[in-house]
Amino acid sequence: xxxxxxxxxxxxxxxxxxxxxxxxxxxxxxxxxxxxxxxxxxxxxxxxxxxxxxxxxxxxxxxxxxxxxxxxxxxxxxxxxxxxxxxxxxxxxxxxxxxxxxxxxxxxxx
Amino acid sequence: xxxxxxxxxxxxxxxxxxxxxxxxxxxxxxxxxxxxxxxxxxxxxxxxxxxxxxxxxxxxxxxxxxxxxxxxxxxxxxxxxxxxxxxxxxxxxxxxxxxxxxxxxxxxxxxxxxxxxxxx
Numbered sequence: 001x002x003x004x005x006x007x008x009x010x011x012x013x014x015x016x017x018x019x020x021x022x023x024x025x026x027x028x029x030x031x032x033x034x035x036x037x038x039x040x041x042x043x044x045x046x047x048x049x050x051x052x053x054x055x056x057x058x059x060x061x062x063x064x065x066x067x068x069x070x071x072x073x074x075x076x077x078x079x080x081x082x083x084x085x086x087x088x089x090x091x092x093x094x095x096x097x098x099x100x101x102x103x104x105x106x107x108x109x110x
Numbered sequence: 111x112x113x114x115x116x117x118x119x120x121x122x123x124x125x126x127x128x129x130x131x132x133x134x135x136x137x138x139x140x141x142x143x144x145x146x147x148x149x150x151x152x153x154x155x156x157x158x159x160x161x162x163x164x165x166x167x168x169x170x171x172x173x174x175x176x177x178x179x180x181x182x183x184x185x186x187x188x189x190x191x192x193x194x195x196x197x198x199x200x201x202x203x204x205x206x207x208x209x210x211x212x213x214x215x216x217x218x219x220x221x222x223x224x225x226x227x228x229x230x
Contacts, residue, residue, distance in 0.1 A: 002154065035216030037155070044205055044220040045147075045155065056218065088155050092215040097169055099145065099157035099217075 003028060004089055006102035012079050013110050020074040020105045022089035028100055029091055034072040036065055037088045039104075045088065049074060081109050112136040112219045114206050119224030126196050126228070132189040132206030132221055139187035140164070143209040145217060146180065146191050148202035148226075158204070159191060174200075196228045 005023040012018040022034065036049035047056050049065035052072060064075045072089055089102040118130040132144070145160040159180040160169040168180050179192040189206050203225050207217035 033215045037217075039155075044222050045217075046220070047216065047218045050210060050214065050216040050218070086154075090155070090157075090216065098171060099147075099160060101147075101155040101157060104154040 002103040003093060003096070003100040004091070004102035006087075006089060006105045008103070009106045009108065011108040011110055014079055014081060016079050017075065017077045018079060018107065020076075020087050020089075020107070022072045022074070022102050024070050024072075024091070024100075026070055027095035028070075028093040029067065029072055030070040031094060032091045034065065034067055034089055034091045036063075036074045037090065039086045039088065048087070076107070079109050083107060084109050112208065114208065114219055114221035116204065116206050116221045116224035119204065119226045121227045121229065122196055123230050124196060124198055124228055128193045128196065128226060130191040130193065130204055130206075130224060130226070132191075134187045134189065134206075134208070137208070139182075140184040143212075144182065144189045145207050145209060146189075146204055147207055147217070147220075148200075148204045149223075150199070150202040153202075156202070160209070161189070193226070196226075198228050200226060201228050202226060 033051040037045040038048045039045045052067040053065040086104045093100045113135045115133045143162045146158040161180045177195045181190045203223040205223045206221045208219040210216045210218040
C-alpha cells in the first residue's frame, strides 16, 4: 500500500486531455513539493515535473502539474500514442523521514 | 551530461549478500545527495535509501532498515548499497538516482537499473 494514492489507470483518445491525481497527507504533499515521473516498460523513470508545476528542460508544455492542499495532479494535453506509459508522483514525507511514491498510473491512449 | 551507471546486480540465495555500485559522471558528485529506488517485477517504485552529499546523513525505508547500508566514495564519484540478509521480496530492479538541488524533493537523474534476484 503506497503512501501516495494514484488511480491504477486512466485512458483518453489521441488529442484529448487527461488528468492523473495523487493524494497524500499533510506530512508529505501538504508540506513538500511534488514531482512526477514517466516510465516506459523496461526503462528507467524519467523526470517530468518538479516543485509541483515546473518542467525540466526538454519536457514539452503539454505536461503540467498542480497542487492544492494534500493533493496534486498531472495534466497531459494533446495526447499522443507515445505518451502511453506509467506515471508516478513522489515527494518527501516529513513525518516518516522517507521518500514516498504513488502506486503509479498506467495511461492508455485509445 | 549526467550519467549514472549501476552494477552488481545478480542472482543470490535468501540470506545472502550483495553490493551494488553506481558510478556517476557529468556533475560534481559530492555536491548532490543520492538515493536508491527499486521496482519489483510488475510493481511500482519503492524508495530504498538516501544519503546526503557529504555522506553524513543516511535514511532507510523500514523494509530494509538494519539489513542494507548506503555509502558513497566522493573521491571515486561512486554510490554503494550493501545488501545483507536478502529476502525473496528484495527481488527488484534497483535504480540509483540523483536528488535535485539542495533541499529538492525530487530525483532528477536516474540510472538504467541493475536487477537483483533473490531465489533458492
